[in-house]
Amino acid sequence: MNKKYPKNADIEKQNQSRARAFIHLYLKVKFGLLDFTEREHFITDGSYDGGIDGYYIHSDTKTIYFIQSKFRTNDKNFESKQIDLSEILVMDVNRILDGESTDEEGNEYSGKIKQLQREISSIDDIARYSYQVIILANLKDVKTSDLRKLTGGFSSSVFDFSRCYEDLVFPVITGTYYQASDLSINIDLSNKNAGSKISYTVLTEKGECEITVLFVPTIELGRIMYKYKNSILKYNPRSYLGHEGKKVNTAIKETIIENTTNEFALYNNGVTMLSDETYINERIGQKNKAQLIVKNPQIINGGQTSYTLSRIYEENIGNEVEKVFQSKEVLVKIITLLENSNHENKVDLIKNISNATNQQTPVINADKISNDELQVKIQKWLFDNYGLLYERKRGEFADGVFNGYIPAKSILERNLFFRMFYCSNGKVTKAREKKLFIRQDLSFEELTDKTSLDNSYYGFLCFKKISKLKHPNQRVDLSTYAKVRAMTILFKPENIEDYEMNIEQDYKTLNEGWENFLKSFQDSYANTKTRKDKKTGEIKEYQSYNYSKWFDSTQFEKDLIEYYKKE
Structure with missing residues (x-):
C-alpha cells in the first residue's frame, strides 16, 4: 500500500497521511532517519497495533522508544485539545514485551507489532536496554508519577503543541534536527606516503589544543553534511549561503562534477572542524584504509564547501554518487580541545579561531x-x-x-x-x-x-x-x-x-x-x-x-x- 500523501481531494485520507507524517517528523528529527522508507519501517499505526503508533530501537543510547500519537486536524485543536487518558491506557507495552501474540480481548496483534517483537528479541544485549514512551499530544496537569502508572511503569516524554514547534518543526526548517555525537569518517591511504595525518599540540591562553591535518574524501564530507546539516555548523558565524554564495557554490560544484581528477584538493581552502575528542586508526583490517572518529564535531570554517558537497551527494544518491566523488579529497584541519570543561573558554576560543580564519566567502561583521x-x-x-x-x-x-x-x-x-x-x-x-x-x-x-x-x-x-x-x-x-x-x-x-x-x-x-x-x-x-x-x-x-x-x-x-x- 502506498503510504505517501494522497493526490486526490479526499479529506479523510489527507488527514490520515498528515497523522502519519507527524510520526515521520518525530523519527526524522530525533533519530536522523532521512529516508521515507526507512522511517515507514518503524510506524505501526493501524488495526490491532496494541495502542502503539510507532517505535524506534536506539542502539547508541540503549533505549527502545514506543510512540503514541494524536494528530489534530485543525490548528485550534492541535494547540488545545488534550489526549484522553484512556488512550494512553490502551498501550499494550507490557504485553508486547512479554511476548504475547494477542491483546486482552484475544485479537491477534498486527504484523508490524510482531515485527517489533522479533527485533527486540534479536538484540544480544537486551538486558542493557531501557524503555521510554513518547506521547505526541497535549497532556496537561498529569504528574510524572501518575503518567508512569498509566504507561505501565515506563518513563515517558510528552511533546505537546508548543514543544512540537520548538523541538520538531523549528529544527527541521533550520536543518539542525539531528545532533552528531560521534562521527566516523573513512580515509583513503593509497596515495599517502607519510601516513594519513600530521598532528601536533599547541598551548593557548584558553587551554591546550591538538591540531590534526589530513585529506578526507569529499564523499565523506558530503555524506556527513547531508545527514547533520546545520547542526554541525552551530559555531559557524553563518549557515549555508544559497543565493548570496551562488558563485562559490557553482565553482565548488563544477570542480567536483566536471573533473575526474583531484583538482579540488588544490583549489579549495579546506575545512576546519572542532572536536572534543579525535581518534584515528590506520589498522582496520582493510588495505589502504583508515578510520577517523570525532566526538561532538562542529565545522567552524568551510561550511559553504561542506554544504555544497552535501547537495551534490543528495542529488546523486545511488549508483552515481561514488563515481561523482571518486578520487577527490579535501583538506580538513581538526582542532581538538583537550581542556573543554570550561564552556566560556571554549566559546571564546571558537570565536577567535572563526574570526581569524581566512574563508572563501568573506565573513561580514554582522555574521x-x-x-x-x-x-x-x-x-x-x-x-x-x-x-x-x-x-x-x-x-x-x-x-x-x-x-x-x-x-x-x-x-x-x-x-x-x-x-x-x-x-x-x-x-x-x-x-x-x-x-x-x-x-x-x-x-x-x-x-x-x-x-x-x-x-x-x-x-x-x-x-x-x-x-x-x-x-x-x-x-x-x-x-x-x-x-x-x-x-x-x-x-x-x-x-x-x-x-x-x-x-x-x-x-x-x-x-x-x-x-x-x-x-x-x-x-x-x-x-x-x-x-x-x-x-x-x-x-x-x-x-x-x-x-x-x-x-x-x-x-x-x-x-x-x-x-x-x-x-
Whole structure:
C-alpha cells in the first residue's frame, strides 16, 4: 500500500497521511532517519497495533522508544485539545514485551507489532536496554508519577503543541534536527606516503589544543553534511549561503562534477572542524584504509564547501554518487580541545579561531555576532510568540527553503527586524540607518516588551504589503518607514489574531490621503530660509521641511490621528 500523501481531494485520507507524517517528523528529527522508507519501517499505526503508533530501537543510547500519537486536524485543536487518558491506557507495552501474540480481548496483534517483537528479541544485549514512551499530544496537569502508572511503569516524554514547534518543526526548517555525537569518517591511504595525518599540540591562553591535518574524501564530507546539516555548523558565524554564495557554490560544484581528477584538493581552502575528542586508526583490517572518529564535531570554517558537497551527494544518491566523488579529497584541519570543561573558554576560543580564519566567502561583521546569546534568545522568542522565522545567521533557513518546508518570503531578515522594531515604535529615522543589525544596542528586555514587539510584528506585516506594491528595485525611503509607523498608530487591532485581516484595505485608506497629509505638514511646519545665488549673488527665500524630526515626534501621531479622523 502506498503510504505517501494522497493526490486526490479526499479529506479523510489527507488527514490520515498528515497523522502519519507527524510520526515521520518525530523519527526524522530525533533519530536522523532521512529516508521515507526507512522511517515507514518503524510506524505501526493501524488495526490491532496494541495502542502503539510507532517505535524506534536506539542502539547508541540503549533505549527502545514506543510512540503514541494524536494528530489534530485543525490548528485550534492541535494547540488545545488534550489526549484522553484512556488512550494512553490502551498501550499494550507490557504485553508486547512479554511476548504475547494477542491483546486482552484475544485479537491477534498486527504484523508490524510482531515485527517489533522479533527485533527486540534479536538484540544480544537486551538486558542493557531501557524503555521510554513518547506521547505526541497535549497532556496537561498529569504528574510524572501518575503518567508512569498509566504507561505501565515506563518513563515517558510528552511533546505537546508548543514543544512540537520548538523541538520538531523549528529544527527541521533550520536543518539542525539531528545532533552528531560521534562521527566516523573513512580515509583513503593509497596515495599517502607519510601516513594519513600530521598532528601536533599547541598551548593557548584558553587551554591546550591538538591540531590534526589530513585529506578526507569529499564523499565523506558530503555524506556527513547531508545527514547533520546545520547542526554541525552551530559555531559557524553563518549557515549555508544559497543565493548570496551562488558563485562559490557553482565553482565548488563544477570542480567536483566536471573533473575526474583531484583538482579540488588544490583549489579549495579546506575545512576546519572542532572536536572534543579525535581518534584515528590506520589498522582496520582493510588495505589502504583508515578510520577517523570525532566526538561532538562542529565545522567552524568551510561550511559553504561542506554544504555544497552535501547537495551534490543528495542529488546523486545511488549508483552515481561514488563515481561523482571518486578520487577527490579535501583538506580538513581538526582542532581538538583537550581542556573543554570550561564552556566560556571554549566559546571564546571558537570565536577567535572563526574570526581569524581566512574563508572563501568573506565573513561580514554582522555574521560575527550572529551567535551572540541575545540573537539566539530573540530568535527563539519571535518563533515561540509570533511564529516568525528570524534569520540571525545568513543562510540559516536555506535547507528549509530548498526542501519546500517554508517559502523564502516567510523569513524575517535580521536587519529588517530591527528596522521594523524602530520605525513601528516611533524611531522612523533610526530605521533607515545602515548596518542596523550591528548598530543597535537594545537589551533582551527592551526587545521583548510586549507592546513594542506587537508593534514590530504588525509593522512587519504592513511592510510586506507596502513592499509588494513597490517596484522590486525601488529603494526603501523614509516615507515607507513613516507609513509603517502610521499604520501601527491608526489601524493596529487589539487582538494579534486580527492583524492581517484588514491590512490591505487599511493601507489603501492611508495611501489615498498620504500626499495631502504631507502637504498639510508643509503648510503648518514650513521654515522659511534664505540662500545666496552663486551666479547672481541674489538672496532668495525657500521653504524647508524637516520630515525626519516630525516623523519621530509625538506631534506626528497627533497630526496623523487628527487628519485621518477628518477624512
